[in-house]
Amino acid sequence: MAILKFENVTKRFGKVIAVDNMSFETKDGEFLVILGPSGAGKTTTLKISCGLVNPNEGRVYLDGDDITNVPPYNRDIAMTFENYSLYPHMTVFNNMAYPLRSVKDAFTAKEIEERVVSVAKMLHIDPLLQRFPAEASGGQKQRIALGRTMVRKPRVYLLDEPLAHLDAKIRVELREEFHRIEALKQATTIYVTHDYTEALSLGDRIMILSEGKLLQIDTPDNIFYRPLSYEVARQVGQPAINAIACLVKSMNGKMVLQSEKEKTFSVSLSPEQGKVFASYKKERVILGVRPQNITIIPDRAKLGIDGVVDVFQPLGSEGVLTTIIGNLSLVGLVDPESEIEHNQKIKLFLDSQAFYFFDVDSKKNIAL
Amino acid sequence: MALVTLKNVNKIYQSQKEEVHAVIDLNMEIRDGELVAVLGPSGCGKTSTLRMIAGLEEITSGDILLDEKRINDLSPMERNVAMAFESYSLYPHMTVYKNIGFPLDVMKLSREDKDKKIRDITKVFDLEDILQKRPPQLSGGQQQRVSLARALVRKPEVFLLDEPISHSDVHLRFQMRNEIKRLHYELSATMIYVTHDQIDALSMADRIAVMNFARLQQIGTRNELYDRPLNKFVAGFVGEPHINFFECSVAKRNGQIILKADNSDNLQFEIGRQRTARIQELNLSKVTVGVRPQYIYIQKQEKACDIQGNTIFSEFIGEKSITIVKNGGVEFAILTPTTVKYKKDEVVKACVPHEAILVFQPETEEAIY
Numbered sequence: 001m002a003i004l005k006f007e008n009v010t011k012r013f014g015k016v017i018a019v020d021n022m023s024f025e026t027k028d029g030e031f032l033v034i035l036g037p038s039g040a041g042k043t044t045t046l047k048i049s050c051g052l053v054n055p056n057e058g059r060v061y062l063d064g065d066d067i068t069n070v071p072p073y074n075r076d077i078a079m080t081f082e083n084y085s086l087y088p089h090m091t092v093f094n095n096m097a098y099p100l101r102s103v104k105d106a107f108t109a110k111e112i113e114e115r116v117v118s119v120a121k122m123l124h125i126d127p128l129l130q131r132f133p134a135e136a137s138g139g140q141k142q143r144i145a146l147g148r149t150m151v152r153k154p155r156v157y158l159l160d161e162p163l164a165h166l167d168a169k170i171r172v173e174l175r176e177e178f179h180r181i182e183a184l185k186q187a188t189t190i191y192v193t194h195d196y197t198e199a200l201s202l203g204d205r206i207m208i209l210s211e212g213k214l215l216q217i218d219t220p221d222n223i224f225y226r227p228l229s230y231e232v233a234r235q236v237g238q239p240a241i242n243a244i245a246c247l248v249k250s251m252n253g254k255m256v257l258q259s260e261k262e263k264t265f266s267v268s269l270s271p272e273q274g275k276v277f278a279s280y281k282k283e284r285v286i287l288g289v290r291p292q293n294i295t296i297i298p299d300r301a302k303l304g305i306d307g308v309v310d311v312f313q314p315l316g317s318e319g320v321l322t323t324i325i326g327n328l329s330l331v332g333l334v335d336p337e338s339e340i341e342h343n344q345k346i347k348l349f350l351d352s353q354a355f356y357f358f359d360v361d362s363k364k365n366i367a368l
Numbered sequence: 369m370a371l372v373t374l375k376n377v378n379k380i381y382q383s384q385k386e387e388v389h390a391v392i393d394l395n396m397e398i399r400d401g402e403l404v405a406v407l408g409p410s411g412c413g414k415t416s417t418l419r420m421i422a423g424l425e426e427i428t429s430g431d432i433l434l435d436e437k438r439i440n441d442l443s444p445m446e447r448n449v450a451m452a453f454e455s456y457s458l459y460p461h462m463t464v465y466k467n468i469g470f471p472l473d474v475m476k477l478s479r480e481d482k483d484k485k486i487r488d489i490t491k492v493f494d495l496e497d498i499l500q501k502r503p504p505q506l507s508g509g510q511q512q513r514v515s516l517a518r519a520l521v522r523k524p525e526v527f528l529l530d531e532p533i534s535h536s537d538v539h540l541r542f543q544m545r546n547e548i549k550r551l552h553y554e555l556s557a558t559m560i561y562v563t564h565d566q567i568d569a570l571s572m573a574d575r576i577a578v579m580n581f582a583r584l585q586q587i588g589t590r591n592e593l594y595d596r597p598l599n600k601f602v603a604g605f606v607g608e609p610h611i612n613f614f615e616c617s618v619a620k621r622n623g624q625i626i627l628k629a630d631n632s633d634n635l636q637f638e639i640g641r642q643r644t645a646r647i648q649e650l651n652l653s654k655v656t657v658g659v660r661p662q663y664i665y666i667q668k669q670e671k672a673c674d675i676q677g678n679t680i681f682s683e684f685i686g687e688k689s690i691t692i693v694k695n696g697g698v699e700f701a702i703l704t705p706t707t708v709k710y711k712k713d714e715v716v717k718a719c720v721p722h723e724a725i726l727v728f729q730p731e732t733e734e735a736i737y
Contacts, residue, residue, distance in 0.1 A: 037537075168565070169610060176692065179681045201683035224686055237686050239542050292687050311546045313571035314590045316608030317662045317688060317703055320571065322546055333687060336570075337591055342553045 002155035009058030020212035033203035041212040078154035230363040262326035288356030294332030370525035377430035405573035452519035600733035612700040631697035663724035682710040
């Protein structure tokens, strides 16, 4: 059992509020990912969890016990740091054995060896045990740091941006590796990242932070498809969701959203979507459309929105198309092998099933 | 007009102990008005190449031509080539306006002409509101734009860009790529862009020159590099998600050649007649097969399924899902629709079109077509 709970936790550094009245509770054995831009309070949240930082207000509980004032070494919570912090003069084996040896007489030499070797095998670093950290690659160093945390078999793992400094290919490899490490799947793990793909891929749930505030804590599906606010929607997805400030109009009994910047851009809503606006009395709303819900359709199509190609970026499995519609610019994801020229006329289809509506003032998702 | 030609260019660095051959026999032509990205891992010789074109580095042997005129011995100033660097290298005590105008000071322009040039370029980069600020007051993205504007204000014939956007965050990088490409349309200038990031290269370049171990591996469009890579390195370095490689044994069945993946249960690939002939001609018993995750199509029907396996896990990453599948001791990735959720250990059947199967020779790692 390991359930970590924050209750109205606030941490201030001088005038800066790093963590602002935060409350959440992990589930037992959950892989919880904290996602947010730099300065959101992600690392401070981890440090409060393991006791390296004391909160100004609020309480922290582990399985119902108040651990707010328990020192780090008595918490049975282990943290892996972004910069690995390995001891350069010690072999990989000794680095990994360190947490076991630091508690006097807790483990015999044989027990230590068994634990280190079994974790090293799990992380595929067993051939490196007699080498020094300087001889290991970035990806291997990350595994060593992770292994050092794992030998302790703590109740809660805290991982601070473990993949941040690795190059793209190794990041993806290690991200996949995390799916296979049984120890992490079973233990309660809190994982901090600024990369939304890592969060979506790894998290049982994702906690979105911005400026010290918790914006949403939910499953990857709900975070992506049912964001509580524009801010959450903007943090997951690359390129970011299109946001179009619109006037709410009614035409022939149908609800229509017309862009404020560009009068020729309007979309009509289904009766279902119209209902969302029944309790929303404002004249303006922000229409959100994710790039993957914008597609190119043939010129002869009757429906669709006419535009002119601004820039086309063909990538690996998708192409990023920026289209100009009068005063408006829309970003879509299309087939990367498309032959698209700058200034070419083009017709776009916006999947209205995938529209999001955000309150013009609070930026809250009004459909939820 | 600005056509850049590199002929048998070599660069050797001498240190006390050893010689480092940083660029080996490089032949490349960058057409007028083209944006070419030079892509490769660190130490592949891409920055040395750029610095030789700029005139910041001596050429050990070979020639560099600008519009068919040899420029080996011209100083950087005489080359009409501008360079923007990875680090912004702005003057912190000067305003943005003065930083951008700096390269014009040596050109003996009238004050009005100089002012007009600065105003024009700052409009392109949307810097008009911050002209009187100094670099320390700017965000990283703004500094990068100022650095680019300064490189471009001279309207040189050739722009050289050395990882100019590598310090930005993801959202900003996307915008910067759009901006550089827009600028390229507007100025229709020749640009050479050095990067280690394939996304930068794919997104902006007309053609991409892939370098490794000091040699040019291939130069081509995105689609050429994707669908007809010349060797295993190019196939592996370019591609997101990363390509699947299978070590295969060449087997015969009913007179047909089958490439059977080693350590797999029943993972095998058939290729067309032309490549079958080539494999026989070369008398190969082993080859490496490469298949990109987006060219493996999940099929419901029993027939026409070239490969199958059991799911290990599937990761949903927003715009796409990647599913890892196992067949015997071999694992591979498939790009799957986000609408389908796979559980562990589901059976997946998939089709791989012949033309999506890349075959590489075992030792030379050259592609067989």
